[in-house]
Amino acid sequence: MSPVTALDAFPRRPVAVRAGRRAILTAAGSGLGATAVLAAALWFAALYGPGLLRDPQVWRHGRPAPVTAMAGSCTVKLSLLPFSWCTLDVSYRGVDGRVATQSVTALTFVDFDRSAPPVLKVDPGDEEAVALSWFVDALPVRWVALVVASGGLAFLAAVIGGGAWALLSEFRLYRTLARDPKPVEARVVGMRLVSSPGWAREVRFSYRAADGSERTAKQRLRVLKGKRGVAPEHWTYEEPVLLSQGGDVLLALAGTRGARLVKTSFEPLVLTDAEKQRLRPVAK
Known part of the structure; x- marks a missing residue:
């Protein structure tokens, strides 16, 4: 024809x-996939973002607290990037002599340095707000890790x-x-x-x-x-x-x-x- x-x-x-x-x-x-991936990006930001903002303030104004014990681990997930997911239970002695335990979390990269002895500071106005020296020293790396993780997922959601x-x-x-x-x-x-x-x-x-x-x-x-x-x-x-x-x-x-x-x-x-x-x- x-x-x-x-x-x-x-x-x-x-x-x-x-x-x-x-x-x-x-x-x-595609719509559901994009929504799920965007939700994951927001979850990362909500889980690890507040600590990035809180830790410098607690470290600057907090009082030192002797660390008596520490448990937990940093798990390395080798995917496209070597992220390290850290959850540590830190026990310390308060001003009243009692031992308290707080859980601290952070998202870093595999080269996260934990060689120095840990130092903990507690916010005098909020005993549950603590800052660990390891995580404070790694603040720049933590910011990069969060931006890469959340930003990468947000970009993927935009593509989908x-x-x-x-x-x-x-x-x-x-x-x-x-x-x-x-x-x-x-x-x-x-x-x-x-x-x-x-x-x-x-x-x-x-x-x-x-x-x-x-x-x-x-x-x-x-x-x-x-x-x-x-x-x-x-x-x-x-x-x-x-x-x-x-x-x-x-x-x-x-x-x-x-x-x-x-x-x-x-x-x-x-x-x-x-x-x-x-x-x-x-x-x-």
């Missing part, structure tokens, strides 16, 4: 748009959330274009595989807008089938409707806000069986 016939075959009536099950699940999963936002934005664009469909030829300028926030085949194409100007757009075609152990370039991705044997001319809908490719699944466009049948020889 020639490009002219293919363009003529696309309906000129307003076309309904409905998100497919896969798109809904992907968007919902960006994927959900991109899906929503694409759906809205399809809905705008489908109100008054204007099918056009989209000529492939480039194609590549992208991995963030998820694997997809990104197609960059040019098209002629209604005002006669030449414009470019890009669109990601999502994975339909892929499995571990198989290279992503061999996975199955969404396919656009071809208007040429060589695959360098595709069918797209264009409007003032941009252009989107018509996929062989026709999603998210809702076409009748007869309309699909007229386009199906092109979509194969």
Whole structure:
């Protein structure tokens, strides 16, 4: 079928748009994932941030308290960065001679120095507020560790959330274009595989807008089938409707806000069986 016939075959009536099950699940999963990762970032900040602000004040104004015993450990988690998660129960003698125990926590890196004898200071106005010399000496490293951990998780949440936002934005664009469909030829300028926030085949194409100007757009075609152990370039991705044997001319809908490719699944466009049948020889 020639490009002219293919363009003529696309309906000129307003076309309904409905998100497919896969798109809904992907968007919902991305949204929930972004929320969970952002919650983890806030948890890190809430757990370790107050100590970073409190310790210098207690150390500056507190009174020394003899350390009588110490229990706990610093656990190193070797992931992308060697974080050290420290929880120590420090026992000390108060001004009344009684022994009290307070738990102190900190997030540092693996090179956290604990070679010097520990010194503890207690806030005179709040006996439960204590500062340990090891953690005070490591304040710069603790700040870096918290910023890296919380900031890294916040960035990851933004990336995941960006994927959900991109899906929503694409759906809205399809809905705008489908109100008054204007099918056009989209000529492939480039194609590549992208991995963030998820694997997809990104197609960059040019098209002629209604005002006669030449414009470019890009669109990601999502994975339909892929499995571990198989290279992503061999996975199955969404396919656009071809208007040429060589695959360098595709069918797209264009409007003032941009252009989107018509996929062989026709999603998210809702076409009748007869309309699909007229386009199906092109979509194969």
